[in-house]
Amino acid sequence: MAPATPAAVIVLAAxxxxxxxxxxPKILHPIGGRSMIGHALTAAVGLNPRExxxxxxxxxxxxxxxxxxxAEVLGTVPVIADQDEVPGxxxxxxxxxxxxxxxxxxPDAGPAEPVDxxxxxxxxxxxxxxxxxxxxxxxxATHEAESNAVTVLTALLEDPTGYGRILRDTDGSVxxxxxxxxxxxxxxxxxxxxxxxxxxxxxxxATALAEVTTDNAQGEMxxxxxLQIARxxxxxxxxxxxxxxxxxxxxxxxxxxxxLGAEMNRRTLDRHMRAGTSIQDPATTWIDSxxxxxxxxxxxxxxxxxxxxxxxxxxxxxxxxxxVDTTVGIGAxxxxxxxxxxxxxxxxxxxxxxxxxxxxxxxxxxxxGAFYETKNTVIGRGSKLSHxxxxxxxxxxxxxxxxxxxxxxxxDGVNKxxxxxxxxxxxSSNTVFIAPxxxxxxxxxxxxxxxxxxxxxxxLALTVAPQRNSEGWVEDRxxxxxxxDAAAQARVGHGTSHTPQPDAGA
Ligand code: UD1
Ligand code: MG
Numbered sequence: 001m002a003p004a005t006p007a008a009v010i011v012l013a014a015x016x017x018x019x020x021x022x023x024x025p026k027i028l029h030p031i032g033g034r035s036m037i038g039h040a041l042t043a044a045v046g047l048n049p050r051e052x053x054x055x056x057x058x059x060x061x062x063x064x065x066x067x068x069x070x071a072e073v074l075g076t077v078p079v080i081a082d083q084d085e086v087p088g089x090x091x092x093x094x095x096x097x098x099x100x101x102x103x104x105x106x107p108d109a110g111p112a113e114p115v116d117x118x119x120x121x122x123x124x125x126x127x128x129x130x131x132x133x134x135x136x137x138x139x140x141a142t143h144e145a146e147s148n149a150v151t152v153l154t155a156l157l158e159d160p161t162g163y164g165r166i167l168r169d170t171d172g173s174v175x176x177x178x179x180x181x182x183x184x185x186x187x188x189x190x191x192x193x194x195x196x197x198x199x200x201x202x203x204x205x206a207t208a209l210a211e212v213t214t215d216n217a218q219g220e221m222x223x224x225x226x227l228q229i230a231r232x233x234x235x236x237x238x239x240x241x242x243x244x245x246x247x248x249x250x251x252x253x254x255x256x257x258x259x260l261g262a263e264m265n266r267r268t269l270d271r272h273m274r275a276g277t278s279i280q281d282p283a284t285t286w287i288d289s290x291x292x293x294x295x296x297x298x299x300x301x302x303x304x305x306x307x308x309x310x311x312x313x314x315x316x317x318x319x320x321x322x323x324v325d326t327t328v329g330i331g332a333x334x335x336x337x338x339x340x341x342x343x344x345x346x347x348x349x350x351x352x353x354x355x356x357x358x359x360x361x362x363x364x365x366x367x368x369g370a371f372y373e374t375k376n377t378v379i380g381r382g383s384k385l386s387h388x389x390x391x392x393x394x395x396x397x398x399x400x401x402x403x404x405x406x407x408x409x410x411x412d413g414v415n416k417x418x419x420x421x422x423x424x425x426x427x428s429s430n431t432v433f434i435a436p437x438x439x440x441x442x443x444x445x446x447x448x449x450x451x452x453x454x455x456x457x458x459x460l461a462l463t464v465a466p467q468r469n470s471e472g473w474v475e476d477r478x479x480x481x482x483x484x485d486a487a488a489q490a491r492v493g494h495g496t497s498h499t500p501q502p503d504a505g506a
Pocket of ligand 1: 012014015016055083086087088089090091092125126127162163164165177179193194195221222223224250
């Protein structure tokens with residue numbers, strides 16, 4: 001099929017979406033890692049149209065700001081068209097076309113190009129998140145191959161209630177669309193419905209819309225009236241019927257949004273499995289449509305991959321892990337981990353029970369183990385933070401071993417400070433680094449060290465006070481306790497005596 005490059009795609013997004021029962025506009029609700037309108041615009045931009053238009057009205061500024069914020073990922077700045085107080089899909093498209101005429105420069109940047117020289121104009125909705133570029137391209141290709149005035153995307157539904165019905169002549173050609181509310185009982189028995197997605201001849205569309213009135217059950221300008229008008233003017237009106245109903249289904253409430261989200265996830269997982277990822281338990285695996293996975297990756301149960309997360313070849317993620325905007329290197333393992341904005345190096349190991357916060361960069365073959373939290377910390381190749389600690393605003397060199405329970409005290413109550421630790425360092429258990437502080441290459445720290453001063457390369461940093469044993473303290477101060485009895489028995493066993501000390505433990 002020839003690649004389809006329409007003049008414009010107009011995405012309708014002016015409706016209120018009251019059934020979501022939400023302060024957030026319906027089309028801004030997330031599904032599979034994007035807003036609903038984000039999916040609609042992504043599918044549209046795949047057609048490579050000259051212009052991408054979004055028609056807005058309800059919560060206009062919020063919606064327009066969101067759409068414009070997608071410009072970078074879409075690779076184009078959508079044109080925002082404001083619908084006025086005239087209701088209906090026909091008026092929405094008319095407003096879209098007007099914005100388009102104002103945007104498109106004429107030849108030699110002269111007066112605006114008349115819309116009838118535009119070519120094909122595609123109309124879709126902002127709340128149909130499973131629609132793909134492929135189906136839109138098929139619609140456009142048929143439209144152009146048949147030189148149609150209008151080509152409408154239709155579906156056969158078991159329960160067509162609420163939808164506009166497709167009226168066909170005895171020869172099967174499309175005669176028009178009648179809205180459910182305007183339909184006769186006989187027309188309501190038709191189960192071929194209008195998806196609301198169309199390919200139009202742009203010039204014909206503008207001319208026909210000028211004839212559309214609000215004379216109907218809902219007092220709206222129906223876009224669907226364009227079909228009859230085009231036919232009466234001698235244009236060819238046809239349909240492309242999809243058997244994939246999910247692609248034309250809109251989300252009107254949170255029940256439908258959930259169903260569409262589950263189906264989107266199922267399709268995403270299928271796509272990854274077909275491309276070489278093993279997913280042990282699709283029922284508990286949720287992967288955003290924005291995530292990328294290389295072949296020969298393994299995703300274990302109850303794992304959520306979100307945003308721009310990327311997992312490289314031979315890596316194993318899960319079980320019980322949530323990765324947001326995180327990169328996992330070749331052959332790395334990530335177990336029972338919550339990570340956001342992190343980079344995990346090749347053959348590195350993370351988890352279990354690990355919390356990686358933004359700016360964590362773990363080098364090749366590095367390790368961040370159980371009950372560790374890291375933030376804004378770069379860890380060199382082969383370095384290990386194996387158990388129980390916090391590393392924030394730190395730089396750790398290569399092949400360094402951070403002992404159990406180490407903490408970077410990075411916050412003085414007002415400002416954050418950096419801890420810099422060199423290569424081949426060995427820190428003992430419960431070392432606290434009072435930032436800003438630097439530990440040189442090959443240095444060691446003793447258990448419980450509180451490192452306030454820089455440690456030169458190769459030095460051993462000790463801050464421990466000498467230990468004093470107060471003999472007999474327990475029997476004096478805790479007489480009759482199980483500990484005192486145990487101590488007395490141990491003394492008898494060793495043949496030692498105990499003289500009570502009047503100032504024991506002082
Ligand atoms: C419309 C179609 C119907 C079709 C159905 C598919 C018309 C007259 N009817 O019905 O044949 O079966 O979609 O879902 O076109 N919108 C605007 N401005 C408006 C009104 C709507 O931008 O003034 C947008 C909405 O935000 C939504 C889309 O258009 O994205 C459809 O609106 P909606 O009210 O749901 O359409 P229906 O009347 O159900
Ligand atoms: Mg309506």
